[in-house]
Amino acid sequence: MNGNQLGTQKMNMTQHSNTIQRSRSVEQLVSGQATSDGAGVKLTRLLTQNLQRRLDPYLMLDAFGSDNPDDYIAGFPDHPHRGFETITYMIAGRMLHRDSAGHEGLLQNGGVQWMTAGKGVIHSEIPQQEHGVMEGFQLWLNLHSSEKMNPPWYHDFQNEQLPKLLSDQGVSVTVIAGVCQGVSGAVCRDITQPLYLDLHLPQGSSFAQPLPAEHNAFVCVYRGTVTIAGQSVAAKHMAILSNDPLADGVIIEASGDAKALLIAGKPLHEPIVQYGPFVMNTEQEIHQAIADYRAGILGESA
Numbered sequence: 001m002n003g004n005q006l007g008t009q010k011m012n013m014t015q016h017s018n019t020i021q022r023s024r025s026v027e028q029l030v031s032g033q034a035t036s037d038g039a040g041v042k043l044t045r046l047l048t049q050n051l052q053r054r055l056d057p058y059l060m061l062d063a064f065g066s067d068n069p070d071d072y073i074a075g076f077p078d079h080p081h082r083g084f085e086t087i088t089y090m091i092a093g094r095m096l097h098r099d100s101a102g103h104e105g106l107l108q109n110g111g112v113q114w115m116t117a118g119k120g121v122i123h124s125e126i127p128q129q130e131h132g133v134m135e136g137f138q139l140w141l142n143l144h145s146s147e148k149m150n151p152p153w154y155h156d157f158q159n160e161q162l163p164k165l166l167s168d169q170g171v172s173v174t175v176i177a178g179v180c181q182g183v184s185g186a187v188c189r190d191i192t193q194p195l196y197l198d199l200h201l202p203q204g205s206s207f208a209q210p211l212p213a214e215h216n217a218f219v220c221v222y223r224g225t226v227t228i229a230g231q232s233v234a235a236k237h238m239a240i241l242s243n244d245p246l247a248d249g250v251i252i253e254a255s256g257d258a259k260a261l262l263i264a265g266k267p268l269h270e271p272i273v274q275y276g277p278f279v280m281n282t283e284q285e286i287h288q289a290i291a292d293y294r295a296g297i298l299g300e301s302a
């Protein structure tokens with residue numbers, strides 16, 4: 001093999017990794033439901049309970065954002081979780097987290113807190129600021145039945161600890177989970193294979209990401225407007241991407257500056273039984289969670 005052939009081969013490989021032959025399309029646009037949670041934090045629930053099967057393994061996505069402290073200051077006092085993971089991404093503001101496993105952390109601008117509730121955590125999430133803007137997202141990721149009763153796990157990633165890359169189109173990508181253009185994210189999970197990217201797209205750029213066709217995926221736009229397979233998706237909207245078996249990924253285009261989250265994962269195809277902050281596979285397991293919580297043993301580390 002001569003040098004020319006080698007060069008051509010390398011170029012093809014590079015091209016292949018950055019090129020999507022056919023993008024998924026937008027199956028449904030979701031504008032979310034205004035609601036409040038915790039001690040009266042106002043938020044928009046983008047991934048609601050009726051979409052849990054469609055977006056398996058994801059259970060919930062909340063967007064919170066306000067410059068009025070009355071909308072967020074009371075935060076989320078002590079409450080339990082069992083059976084899944086919560087991923088909190090702060091765009092702006094500071095949130096203090098404390099839990100029954102003895103973890104404590106201050107989540108700051110651009111930071112991510114990844115918490116695996118497993119068999120049980122009781123925690124509080126309280127804003128640490130009395131002025132200014134608080135903005136962020138909380139995503140719930142389900143656990144496989146074999147992992148729901150694992151010990152809890154928790155990690156805070158400050159913004160500078162999160163893996164980042166700049167694409168050849170100038171798109172700046174924060175890789176919270178999964179793999180993007182050879183960069184591994186802060187967290188990887190074998191069973192649900194979550195992909196969680198924060199994309200900052202400059203005007204006129206586009207971004208392509210390979211996605212296995214069976215993985216469920218959605219894009220949540222939080223600044224500007226993006227276009228996916230000819231469909232425009234404006235800020236404060238979530239686009240559910242079709243599981244087109246012929247599509248090898250998604251192409252996201254921005255005619256103006258835009259910011260969006262791209263989230264995907266491998267479905268578990270297991271029964272989902274949710275009762276508030278407990279997500280298990282059977283009614284019996286939910287009754288057990290409630291009983292353990294009432295008995296004061298849900299957050300015990302033994």
Ligand code: CO
Nearest residue numbers: 076079081123
């Ligand atoms: Co919580």
